[in-house]
Structure formats: structure tokens, C-alpha cells
Amino acid sequence: MTSTHEQSPKTAVVTGASTGIGEATARMLAHRGWTVYAVARRADRLEALAEGTGNIVAVPADITEDDDVARLLATATQGGGIDTLVNIAGGARGVDHIADAKTADWEWMYRVNVLGTMKVTRAFLPMLRAHGEGTILNLTSTAGLAGYEGGAGYNAAKFAERGMTQALRLEEVGNNIRVIEVLPGLVHTEEFSLNRLGDRSAAEKVYAGVEKPLTADDVAEVVVHSVALPHHVNLDEIVIRPVAQAANHKIIRSS
Ligand code: NAP
Secondary structure (H helix, E strand, O other): OOOOOOOOOOEEEEOOOHHHHHHHHHHHHHOOOOOOEEEEOOHHHHHHHOOOOOEEEEOOOOOOOOOHHHHHHHHHHOOOOOOOOEEEEOOOOOOOHHOOOOOHHHHHHHHHHHHHHHHHHHHHHHHHHOOOOEEEEOOOOOOHHHOOOOHHHHHHHHHHHHHHHHHHHHHHHHOOOOEEEEEEEOOOOHHHHHHHOOOOOHOOOOOOOOOOOOOHHHHHHHHHHHHHHHOOOOOOEEEEOOEEEEOOOEEEOOO
């Protein structure tokens, strides 16, 4: 899926770039000539991603920490600024029903998906307004469209991130900032379900029998396409699922 109207050269911050969808997005943008500030907490993985590319800058940072976000902004400013912010860092912890909800899991999910995304966005808004053709893409989830049993904490965080994204689009349209939301369904990444469930065999069951779940590259392709389109074209909200997943609760699995 390659745009015939790509603008160049462009510069993005991509959060969550140490693995999964964020890493695939950073790599794909860089491959297509963008300068990318790659953000996550694990410096070693970011360094490995940046090594030898010449257009990926590793910026180890925790997006929930104000000092780290300020340092990220300073690094991007010194480098000449950005026109595109891609908020991908996030995740899920636990599948407990509300009756057994673990407050720490809920707090973690709200802090990263909602407050972290808000903090990075708030920091870069003045730069994106000044640019005149800014873009912000928030990677939420189909978990932000409908609740499911065992999903409440993640649903609540992604509904919140989605609500924030909708408000942002309204608030910043007068500043010509394009706000895109990408909502993936089942994506088989290395760490997402492992971090959510705590062990490898439980994580693999999430994808068991699904012939072709989405991959990080599938989602990155959609993200990259949407931010590379001419700035007046806004894909706005994009739901992306594997064909085998007709809805959150309807997944075809071979037995
Ligand atoms: P993942 O493999 O678990 O990657 C999450 C990324 O977020 C990592 O790079 C992680 O890096 C980073 N991160 C977490 N906390 C952070 C923090 N406090 N500060 C900075 N970076 C932080 O997840 P994924 O599967 O690629 O998913 C990426 C996004 O898509 C998430 O928002 C997720 O909720 C959403 N999503 C995933 C799926 C799915 O099925 N996989 C479906 C729909 C939506 P460090 O650990 O190095 O900090």
C-alpha cells in the first residue's frame, strides 16, 4: 500500500518503538525516508533499531514521566523539530473480571495508555501548531469500541484514549492539525499478551488456531500509509482486524 502522493522529507516521533507495532512503524517510516525519533524505556532495543540506519534517533524515555517527556521534546527540538507524532506506547495488564480487579493493573493501564499519551501530545502541540501541517496518530484498539468480559481495565483505558483522541481532533482542527486514530483488533506481537497474562503459554493461547492474526507489520503499513497521505486527507478512524475476527467476540479458530 504505497501512496502516490507522499510528501518528503518528514520527521516523526514514534512511541513504543522498542518492540511490536511501534518498532515496525519506526522501521517502516525510516525505510521510506523519514527521520524518526524512536521512544520507549529500553535503550538497548532502541539502539539496536537505530544502528546503521542514519535516520532513526534512539530516545530512551518513559512517557509517563514529565522529565523524560521534556527531554524528548528538547532532543526533537534540537534536531529541527517534527511534523508527525505517532503515539503507540501502551498495553494491557490482566484479564480479571471487575469483581477481582487489581487496582495496580488498572492504574498501570490508565497511566501509560491515557496519561502517557496525553503528556507526549501536550508537549508537542506547540511545535505541531507552529509547523502548520501537523499530524498526530493515536494507536488505540477495538477494545475501545466495545467492552468484553475480562477486558474492563483495558477497555476503560482504551475508551479513555479514544475519547481523548476525539476531543483533540475538535480542539486542534483550527490549528490545521490532522488527528488520526487507528484501532486494531487481534495483533500477534511478541510481548503484548505475554505482558498482559504473565506467561508464554497463556499468551500463545490468545492466538491459538487463528490462521492469520494481524502482524505488527500489517498495522505499521496502515499507520505509515495514513500519515504519509497528503495532509488534507484524514483517514480519521481506521478499524483494522484480521479477516478471521469478525468482531471482538467472534474469532474463527481451527481446532
Ligand atoms: P507491545 O509489543 O507490548 O509494545 C508496547 C510498547 O510500548 C513497547 O515498545 C514498550 O517499550 C512501550 N511502552 C510501554 N510502557 C511505556 C512507557 N511507560 N514509556 C514508554 N514506552 C512504553 O505492544 P504492541 O502489541 O506492539 O501494541 C502497541 C500498541 O497497540 C499498544 O498501545 C496496544 O495497547 C495497542 N494494541 C495492541 C494490540 C495487540 O493485539 N497486540 C491490539 C490493539 C491495540 P518499553 O517496554 O521498552 O518501554
